[in-house]
Amino acid sequence: MKQTIPGGSKYAAIKAKLRELKLHTVVLVRGETGTATATIMILGDTCTRGCRFCNVKTSRTPPPPDPDEPSNVAEAIASWGLDYVVITSVDRDDLDDQGSNHFAETVQKLKGRNIWIRCFRPNIETVEELQGVVRDRRANFEQSIGVLKMAKSYAPAGTLTKTSIMLGCGETPDQVLSTMEKVRAAGVDVVTFGQYMRPSKRHMPVSEYITPEAFEKYRSVGVEMGFRYVASGPMVRSSYKAGEFYIKSMIDADRARAPASP
Incomplete structure (x- = not known):
């Protein structure tokens, strides 16, 4: 790749x-x-x-x-x-x-x-079970989910919320699916999955290189769960280039359908 x-x-x-x-x-x-x-x-x-x-x-x-x-x-x-x-x-x-x-x-x-x-799109970064291993102790799953829920409740109609998950940190497929369900239950519209790459020897090692087939499975499952857009692949990052413009088109369409303000 x-x-x-x-x-x-x-x-x-x-x-x-x-x-x-x-x-x-x-x-x-x-x-x-x-x-x-x-x-x-x-x-x-x-x-x-x-x-x-x-x-x-x-x-x-x-x-x-x-x-x-x-x-x-x-x-x-x-x-x-x-x-x-x-x-x-x-x-x-x-x-x-x-x-x-x-x-x-x-x-x-x-x-x-x-x-x-x-x-304002807080990334949960990893599955719920690995939060304390991957992220700083001052960040956690419930905190990030709470921010995403708050953003959804306060944002104007038609606003999309988004989060991202790195794979290859030691998570299991079942943990990924469980985390996806909780993210979707929080009203998140868009999720991206990418391969974690170790920046240096001082950082957390890569536990596994996820296959393109596995990334595709998470994408299709995410669509079935009701996410409006899922970008999933080894080279995908939270600001995924193709996805950004697809999301923009969704927002344009949502706002065009929204009733005019009185």
């Missing part, structure tokens, strides 16, 4: 703008569908948590958030000419509001532009 490394003039321009505005990104441009998108990581590049699978820098006392970051994100997106952006962030347990106001300000700065914004 091979993955094309990003490159070209568009890639170089985005990298340069990131450095200029002191922004951070997890995923750069993806052009599979003929449309460009990027994932921007806000609240700095240092997380207060230390999950065993993640390669983001960690510290108990990271630098304070850059007050110019929300405006810089909007400036960067405008200069790139993108029409779809994913906003994600590190965890900031050191802040009283855990960075929520900074997150909200960033989204507000992007409002009014002709661009789709996706944010």
Whole structure:
């Protein structure tokens, strides 16, 4: 299995703008569908948590958030000419509001532009039984499920909720199916499955490389469970490029069918 490394003039321009505005990104441009998108990581590049699978820098006392970051994100997106952006962030347990106001300000700065914004999709990361092994002790299954339920209850009609699961962390098929059922019961619309890849020897080892056939089975079972979209494959990540635009089309269709506000 091979993955094309990003490159070209568009890639170089985005990298340069990131450095200029002191922004951070997890995923750069993806052009599979003929449309460009990027994932921007806000609240700095240092997380207060230390999950065993993640390669983001960690510290108990990271630098304070850059007050110019929300405006810089909007400036960067405008200069790139993108029409779809994913906003994600590190965890900031050191802040009283855990960075929520900074997150909200960033989204507000992007409002009014002709661009789709996706944010606030807590990943459960692994099956319920392995939460304490894979994730930081301050993260857990019930907490993530609770956030997904809250997002669904407060979000405007037509908003989709999404989460992601890594496979190859030591889970069993029965645990995956049980976790999927609980995620679906929480009202989650979209789920993605990908292969866990060890970032370095300091991180949790890969327990198993899942076969494409097994990924396909989880996809078909997820559809049967009622998920509106399931992306499942070795190279799939939480911001799966093809899936992003399929989800956008679903939201467009939902909103077109929704009754007009009085």
